[in-house]
Amino acid sequence: MNKILLSLCIASLLPVTARALEGQVSGFGTIGAASTDSSQAYDRGLDKNNAEWINDTKAGIQADVKINPHFSITGQVVAKQSTTDDDRMSVQGEWLFGSYALNDSTKIRAGKLRLPLFMMSEQLDVGKAYILAKLPLEMYGQAPTNGYVGADLLKRFEVGEDGELTIQPYAGMTRFDGRGINPLDSNVMFKTFEADSVRGLNVLFDYNEILRLRAGYMATKLSYKDERSSVLGGMIAGMVSNVDASFASLGAQLRLGHTTITGEYGQRRVDSMMFADTDGRYLSVDHKLGAFTPYLSYAVISSDKAKMGGMAPNLDQSTKAAGVVYAVNGNSNIKAEASQVSVGSANNSNEFFNNGTTIAGKDIAVYRLNYNLMF
Amino acid sequence: MNKFVLLSLLVASFTAQAGVAVIANPSVGDGATDKDIKKVFMGKKSELAGGVVTPVDQKEGSASRKAFYEGVVGQTEDEVKAYRTEMVFTGKGTPPKEVADDAAVKLFVATTPGAVGYIDESKVDASVKVLLKK
Numbered sequence: 001m002n003k004i005l006l007s008l009c010i011a012s013l014l015p016v017t018a019r020a021l022e023g024q025v026s027g028f029g030t031i032g033a034a035s036t037d038s039s040q041a042y043d044r045g046l047d048k049n050n051a052e053w054i055n056d057t058k059a060g061i062q063a064d065v066k067i068n069p070h071f072s073i074t075g076q077v078v079a080k081q082s083t084t085d086d087d088r089m090s091v092q093g094e095w096l097f098g099s100y101a102l103n104d105s106t107k108i109r110a111g112k113l114r115l116p117l118f119m120m121s122e123q124l125d126v127g128k129a130y131i132l133a134k135l136p137l138e139m140y141g142q143a144p145t146n147g148y149v150g151a152d153l154l155k156r157f158e159v160g161e162d163g164e165l166t167i168q169p170y171a172g173m174t175r176f177d178g179r180g181i182n183p184l185d186s187n188v189m190f191k192t193f194e195a196d197s198v199r200g201l202n203v204l205f206d207y208n209e210i211l212r213l214r215a216g217y218m219a220t221k222l223s224y225k226d227e228r229s230s231v232l233g234g235m236i237a238g239m240v241s242n243v244d245a246s247f248a249s250l251g252a253q254l255r256l257g258h259t260t261i262t263g264e265y266g267q268r269r270v271d272s273m274m275f276a277d278t279d280g281r282y283l284s285v286d287h288k289l290g291a292f293t294p295y296l297s298y299a300v301i302s303s304d305k306a307k308m309g310g311m312a313p314n315l316d317q318s319t320k321a322a323g324v325v326y327a328v329n330g331n332s333n334i335k336a337e338a339s340q341v342s343v344g345s346a347n348n349s350n351e352f353f354n355n356g357t358t359i360a361g362k363d364i365a366v367y368r369l370n371y372n373l374m375f
Numbered sequence: 376m377n378k379f380v381l382l383s384l385l386v387a388s389f390t391a392q393a394g395v396a397v398i399a400n401p402s403v404g405d406g407a408t409d410k411d412i413k414k415v416f417m418g419k420k421s422e423l424a425g426g427v428v429t430p431v432d433q434k435e436g437s438a439s440r441k442a443f444y445e446g447v448v449g450q451t452e453d454e455v456k457a458y459r460t461e462m463v464f465t466g467k468g469t470p471p472k473e474v475a476d477d478a479a480v481k482l483f484v485a486t487t488p489g490a491v492g493y494i495d496e497s498k499v500d501a502s503v504k505v506l507l508k509k
Contacts, residue, residue, distance in 0.1 A: 024469050026460075064469045069427045069489075074466055095466060104422050114466070122465035129461050156419075164419075330453050331460075374460050 022066040030127040032056025032370030034134075041354040042341070042364065043137055044179070045086040054081050054089055056134065056370050058125050062095070070101050078125050083177040084190045094125065094147060110151040116168060116202035117143050119214055119251035119264050127372035131260070133323050133337035134368055136282040136299035137352055142268045143247065145176035148198050162208035171199045175225065181350040184232060188354060191236060195220040195245065212253040219246045222270060236274065243271040258288040276303040276313045276349050286325075293325040305346055315351060316344030316360075323368075332373035339366045395442040396496035398481065398503040402488045403428060407506045413448045415491060417458065418468040423491070430471040431483050431492040439477055443493040446509035 033051040034043075041047045046055055060078035067073065075096045082090040097111030114122050118139065123129035124146055150172015157165045174195045182189040200218030205211075222245040228237040249266040265281040282299035300318040323337030343353075345361040353359055397412050404424025414420035415430050422428065433440040435452060444455050459470045474480055480492040485502035496508055 022469075022472065024463070026463050028464060062464065064463065066469065069421065069429065072469070076466075097466070099466075101421060104420050109466075122467075123461065126464045129464055330456050374464065 024064045025061065026064070026375065027059070027061045028126045028128060028372075028374040029059040030056055030370050030372045032058075032127070032133075032368065034366065034368045036364050036366045038359065038362075038364040040359045040364070041086075042366065043141075043352060044081060046366065054087065056127075056368065057089070058127070060094070060125055072099050073097070074099065080125065086179075086188055105156040107154040108151065109154070112147060112149050113152060113170070113172070115143070115146050115148050115174070115198075115218065116152075116170070116200070116216055117146070117218060117247055117249060118266070119212070119253065119262065121146060126374065127335070127370060128331070128333060128374045131286045131293060131295055131325055131335075132284060132297060132321070133335040133370055136280075136284075136297060136319060136321075138299035138301035138317065138319060139264050139266055139280040139282050141352060142266050142278050142280050142301070144178050144193070145174055145195070148172040148174040148195075150198065159205070159207075164206045166202075166204040166206075168202040168204070169200070170202070171197075173198055179351075181355055182232065186355065191224065191233075192226040193240065194223050194225045196223065196242075197221055210255050212251075214249075214251040216249045217246070218248075219244070221245070222272070239274045240272050245270040245272075245275075260286050273308040273312050276315045276351070277307050278303045278315050291327045293327070295321075295323050295325070297321045297323075302344075303346075303349075313349035313351075313356075314346045315349045315356075316346040317352070318342050318344075319366075331375060332371065335368070335370050335372065337368045339368075340364070341366060394496045394509050395439050395446060395493050396499050396508045397443070397447065397491065397493050397506045398484050398499060399423075399428070399492075399506050400484050400486075400488050400490045401504050402426065403491060403504065403506070405506075409447055409507065412491070412507065416448060416471060417455075418462055418470070426489060428489045428491045429487060431480055431487075431490055432471040432473045433477070433480060433493070434473055434475055437476060439480075439493055439495050442495075442509070447493070447507075 033053055034046050034055050035051045036042055036046045037048050039048055044055055046052045058078055058080040060076060062076040065073045076094045077091055078094050079089050079091045082088050095112055097109050097113050099107055099109045101107045120130050120135055152168055152170035155167045159165050176193055177190040178193050179190055198220040202216040205213045221242050222240055223242050224237045224240040227233045246269045251264040253262045263283040268278045278301055280301040282297055284295055284297035286293050286295035298320050301315050303314045305314050319339050319341045321337055321339035326334045340363055342363050343359050347356050347360045349356045404426060407423050411423060415428060444450055444452055462468050474483055477494040477498045480494050481503055484490040484492045499505055
């Protein structure tokens, strides 16, 4: 795939070597603090002992270079919570792709791209680009990674006077750091997995900036790629070797004047005892009142309790959130949110909590305050 | 002196009330509609009459820019800015090149094949072609 990208770059550069390239550098960032009333670490490290900065704070920079009217290259790096350590930040290359527009309605992209699994997939790191202080973990937490290396095709069709349909098939592969709890010492551990032969389809329908509907399906083969010399490594390798995994999702967003209603549903299936088969969904409503946009959201995740004879982990929780966004200016805003996470009695997964079994059947409060900007 | 000031104000007032003209390099084909122009400036269309076009914008705050976006695109400058920022950070494209004012747009459009811009209609001359007026 990298060879294809390189070939596209070289082919497009050759005829324009004498001409100045057009470029643009843009940036975004979030300074965010979050805390909970629980001593049980939640959502990668939040607990009641202090305001956690690493969880929500991010800074990104993006460069877009237009080689000619058809071909452009986009790169984006983001400093954010490390994928291999809850307590530190790292700089991660999120995007590096070449985009070739065959015509007005057809575009091919290749390189490192964002997996289009959710309504907000492409702006996940850009807090200013969505309303909620934090995208619901019950929905967005189902995907262990959001990037892949591969290619997609974006084909647009006009539907009537004001409608637009976008069909986006894609294929590639990805490696990611799966986070879990080591059963031998109860510490957080990160293990490398590979999702091979990723293939998917994303379909988006926009109507006159009032209605957006999306549906997506992604299938892959998942394998453990870390050390397997230890007892634990050997066990994981035995459970996750070329297993089928899929993610299906639906989303809708309706704008009625100053009110926006957004809902998404996602279904994760992994043919392994190590992962819960989950169903996540949320609904949010926000209403713009001048510079303020108050909002409410409700998110739920549940799982198949009978999977693998009841041996697989279970995720079972819901979150009610209320927040407000204050628009400082066109480029920045401040968001404050209070939420209550209700952990169901069947929850025994370590995906969201460091040790789910100890907090099953309890409620915890989570508070977030963040400042978001783009430039 | 007072007469000169009064005359200047009248001229300025008259100028400010003039409409906006969407102009193009003579190489651009005819037949563009409001909707086509909106799509070109919002990054959803890169061709007009079968040829590739290059939109050029004016700096924020210019009277022509305000008139163009409110009259042709149907959005306020803030709405356009929010849309374009999202467009950039979702990897869907980049905003048009920006130049200083009507004169700079006219020069760019007149000398760049495929260029499309907008200027105060009172500034139009034979170096560019008018696609539509608002």
